[in-house]
Amino acid sequence: MTVLGFVSTWDRAPDWKAALTALEPGLDFRIDPELGDARQIEAALVWKPRPGALATMPNLKVIVSLGAGVDSLRREEMPADVPVVRMIDPQLTRGMVEYVLYAVLRQHRYFPFFEDKQRASAWDQGGPVPDTARTTVGVMGIGVIGGAIARALREVGFAVRGWSRTPHAVEGIEGFHGADGLAPFLAECRHAVCVLPLTPATRGLIDARFLSLLPKGAHLINIGRGGHADEAAILAALDSGRLGHATLDVFHQEPLPAEHRFWRHPGVTLTPHVASLTLARTGAPHVIAAVRAVREGRRPDGLVDWARGY
Numbered sequence: 326m327t328v329l330g331f332v333s334t335w336d337r338a339p340d341w342k343a344a345l346t347a348l349e350p351g352l353d354f355r356i357d358p359e360l361g362d363a364r365q366i367e368a369a370l371v372w373k374p375r376p377g378a379l380a381t382m383p384n385l386k387v388i389v390s391l392g393a394g395v396d397s398l399r400r401e402e403m404p405a406d407v408p409v410v411r412m413i414d415p416q417l418t419r420g421m422v423e424y425v426l427y428a429v430l431r432q433h434r435y436f437p438f439f440e441d442k443q444r445a446s447a448w449d450q451g452g453p454v455p456d457t458a459r460t461t462v463g464v465m466g467i468g469v470i471g472g473a474i475a476r477a478l479r480e481v482g483f484a485v486r487g488w489s490r491t492p493h494a495v496e497g498i499e500g501f502h503g504a505d506g507l508a509p510f511l512a513e514c515r516h517a518v519c520v521l522p523l524t525p526a527t528r529g530l531i532d533a534r535f536l537s538l539l540p541k542g543a544h545l546i547n548i549g550r551g552g553h554a555d556e557a558a559i560l561a562a563l564d565s566g567r568l569g570h571a572t573l574d575v576f577h578q579e580p581l582p583a584e585h586r587f588w589r590h591p592g593v594t595l596t597p598h599v600a601s602l603t604l605a606r607t608g609a610p611h612v613i614a615a616v617r618a619v620r621e622g623r624r625p626d627g628l629v630d631w632a633r634g635y
């Protein structure tokens with residue numbers, strides 16, 4: 326019987342209990358802080374875990390993150406030698422794909438312009454319909470989520486390029502990688518999507534220099550983490566017209582403070598970290614598979630490599 330501890334500031338415990346016990350009926354699901362004898366706990370399911378909670382579980386075999394990003398896990402609190410597995414959930418990925426398709430198409434087909442015209446009862450056809458095949462969308466991070474986003478954009482007909490840490494060959498997607506690949510990658514991006522993990526190497530990546538490397542008037546979409554971006558640099562680039570629009574889902578401080586200029590800037594479309602969300606129903610198979618893999622001595626999918634930071 327698996328004993329699983331749910332240690333999360335995200336109150337979805339009943340959903341996870343139902344989804345996990347449907348797959349493994351004998352599962353003993355305990356919710357922090359009522360963990361009973363914590364020495365019995367073999368697996369922990371975590372999102373921003375309460376400080377010190379994991380240290381009470383000396384027989385932990387695996388930690389599974391409820392999020393794809395593990396930047397909010399305090400590494401110093403992860404027990405040494407206990408593998409950490411990040412979330413891989415088809416619904417989480419699908420939600421991210423939907424978000425980016427919508428954000429790109431909305432700007433690509435000038436919907437904000439036509440909405441303004443409608444409010445003024447003005448019949449104004451604007452410029453020509455854009456040439457999709459000659460519009461480049463760049464995706465930074467082409468892992469599980471970014472790869473799916475890039476393929477979906479390619480299916481729509483955009484010219485798609487990806488930027489990653491290591492080289493990748495994906496059919497129909499132009500690949501760039503590493504620090505040296507960033508400037509040539511950005512040079513053609515009408516829309517640049519950030520879906521990177523937050524690591525020491527990616528923190529602060531979207532700064533004034535980065536924005537100056539994009540074509541004038543480009544559209545930035547950040548659905549990675551707020552820490553990827555210098556928010557003052559984004560505002561300055563929007564004010565100067567260097568950046569045409571920013572679609573932002575993640576911020577340095579969440580919730581975004583009411584006085585932040587992003588709320589009212591006409592060049593910003595803002596959502597409150599909802600680009601996607603893991604559902605218990607669709608994420609539960611990954612949790613069970615991770616627990617079984619570790620128990621059977623196999624490498625689980627989504628194993629975090631702390632040396633890389635993701």
Ligand code: NDP
Pocket residue numbers: 393394395417421465466467468469470471472488489490491492493503520521522523524526527548549550574575598599600601602635
């Ligand atoms: P993956 O680990 O599957 O992919 C990460 C990608 O980023 C890989 O292509 C990797 O390169 C690339 N990468 C990492 N470091 C660098 C670097 N220094 N330079 C260039 N590329 C780099 O992660 P996922 O796709 O599952 O998730 C990505 C992120 O999306 C999460 O970490 C999280 O921050 C964010 N997210 C946000 C959500 C939201 O609602 N806003 C929801 C879900 C996730 P390589 O392939 O070479 O390893």
Ligand code: OXD
Pocket residue numbers: 391392393394395412417601602603
């Ligand atoms: C995640 C998130 O990392 O929801 O999964 O941000």
